[in-house]
Amino acid sequence: MAKLIKHQPHPDEPLNFLKEFTQARIALGSAGSSIPTKPALEFKLAHAHARDAVYSVMEVETLADALEQFHLPVLHLYSQAASREQYLQRPDLGRLLDETSVNRLADQIANDGIVLILADGLSATAINQNAVELLQLLIPKLRAAKLKLAPLCLVEQGRVAIADGIAAELGASLSVILIGERPGLSSADSMGAYLTYMPKPGLTDDSRNCISNIRPEGLPVAQAADKLFYLIQESLSRRLSGVALKDNEGLLPDK
Amino acid sequence: MGRKLFRFKTIHHSLITTHQKNMYRHTILGKVYSFGSLRELLAKASPHRTGDVLAGVNATSYEERVAAQITLSDVPLTDFLNEAVIPYETDEVTRLIIDSHDKEAFKLISHLTVGGLRDWLLLEETNAAILKSIEDALTPEMVAAVSKIMRNQDLIAVAKKCEVITRFRNTIGLKGHFATRLQPNHPTDDPRGIAASLLEGLLYGSGDACIGINPATDSPAAVLKIVMLIDQLREQFDIPTQSCVLSHITTTLELVIKGAPIDLCFQSIAGTEKANASFGINLSLVQEAYEATLSLKRGTIGQNVMYFETGQGSCLSANAHFGLDQQTCEARAYAVAKRFKPLLVNSVVGFIGPEYLYDGKQITRAALEDHFCGKLLGLPMGMDICYTNHAEADQDDMDNLLTLLGVAGCNFIMGVPGSDDIMLNYQSTSFHDALYLRKVLGYKPAPEFEQWLLRQGILDDDGNILKGASERLLNKTGQLWLS
Structure with a gap:
């Protein structure tokens, strides 16, 4: 009972102390039967942030400038989804490169290294805020391990599987796509990383490994970079990715 | 035929x-x-x-x-x-x-x-x-x-x-009544996190359809821990409701065989054999789990032991729609549900995302179709009135749909703290939403559950929430909050 005594319930909202145990929206109080004004507007604000994230745009120039530090070619690519509205309704188009992008990739010299891809996904905000920082930690590790790198790719209106087409065009042996995840009410900036060994069009998600919820309040970038580096090494040495890779390592997240 | x-x-x-x-x-x-x-x-x-x-x-x-x-x-x-x-x-x-x-x-x-x-x-x-x-x-x-x-x-x-009535420890689907599934999910299945949302829900009169938790981890040991937690609280307060942990049916079956206190057996189902195969099920597996759960004989006033979830688009997303439209596929899933005499069937209408149901208008239409089709086929239809953040929908759309489904006589909805499910990352109906609907349409909870709420001093005779109940209940759960 020690804890109960320590947390004297507030007379208006005796359940306040339960907030310590969960991030759920509990102990909101009520106005009549309804949610009071303050928490109602807090909810609305969280939803506004998530909506803005869905419609946010990748800051391509800023990102390209920042990526110069890695001394790798940077390719700016597009999927076949012509607008955000179409992107949301036609995930199939978000997985395919448009013609200009295919030609741009075809002009590159084939490279059997690792291709690192940044795509807006469902939250460009997540990429704008987290991607460069993660690469700053990851790329030096890859270079120290003497791993070959393909050109860096920035993709607009992209879904995860667009990495397969990019990697196939470049002849890359492994792809890592950093992509904005579907924003939650309190996680508009959440980034995912998907790794695929020997990527080629037609693969499904069970061929991939995923690290999810990369953001300051979720999985911090430094930890994500460590996990990714570990995964890349394992994937290359065991020549596989996906379910088989996941099953053998407690370091990796469940999802 | x-x-x-x-x-x-x-x-x-x-x-x-x-x-x-x-x-x-x-x-x-x-x-x-x-x-x-x-x-x-x-x-x-x-x-x-x-x-x-x-x-x-x-x-x-x-x-x-x-x-x-x-x-x-x-x-x-x-x-x-x-x-x-x-x-x-x-x-x-x-x-x-x-x-x-x-x-x-x-x-x-x-x-x-x-x-x-x-x-x-x-x-x-x-x-x-x-x-x-x-x-x-x-x-x-x-x-x-x-x-x-x-x-x-x-x-x-x-x-x-239509009136479709089902029973386990209470009676769901009576005219003039309207139930809620209390959904106290937690992203890491933390027992105190779950218990905090669960208690809050009970104090808002939520939970007559069931207390149902989506586990973050689908292992028998993790699921059993949650099953035991809900069962202990339900026993302690003698709540006339049923519990459910929404794990895969094979996990539930394993626990049933080991004699765990499983009230309801859950499974997601779809309208084609191939889509069901993508869920890792077929009719004979569901039959086996149904019979095993029945054999526990835990229902006090009825033996409806199954809880099914469905949703338009599931066949297409499994590439198992065979050129059928998603609403016809959905209706076919109800034939699967019906065979096992479920206590609850829940169409999780807006969860799947805008590539299947784009906006509030499409979600609303789909929900009314699903409720109608299920009821006409004799199913105890409820609805997870919900949306994701990439759909063109908001709380106003959900309020409209909630009110429409209330008028249509929907058996139950979800009760999620402040509408925000922090484990599944989507927005559903809140404890407050259910109170709103009961008030504007004059509905009551399931009768046995309503009597319990009155006895606990949670509700008054007019269906209003009383403030005093929380401290009494909290004092009885003291040890739960100690680490």
């Missing part, structure tokens, strides 16, 4: 069929619209939604859609018994539908077309008892077909006449 009928389509309607078999036609202003099969006709008659466009089965103009609806309205119900939308030989859901069709009960409506069925359903004389008598005479495809030529108000008006 034998399988022979599927090989020979023998019945033609003079107005709409030509000499060609399996061809439906209608002419508008000199333009001939042809539909090669019932499957194609159903898809093109479907109200617009993104999932059907994604599947490439939709009508491509407003006129074509209405032409399909007019054509469909003239199709005799008997056509649905003679032409399977997915072959009998290759799909166990089709076999289930055809083999369980009640030919005797069908005589009452066997003369009707789809359009005639709509008019007949809307008649004053077609009351709850008559609707009950044709539950097994209708196939999911017939019900899906008629829904496609009904407006939202038709879907509400007919569903409202």
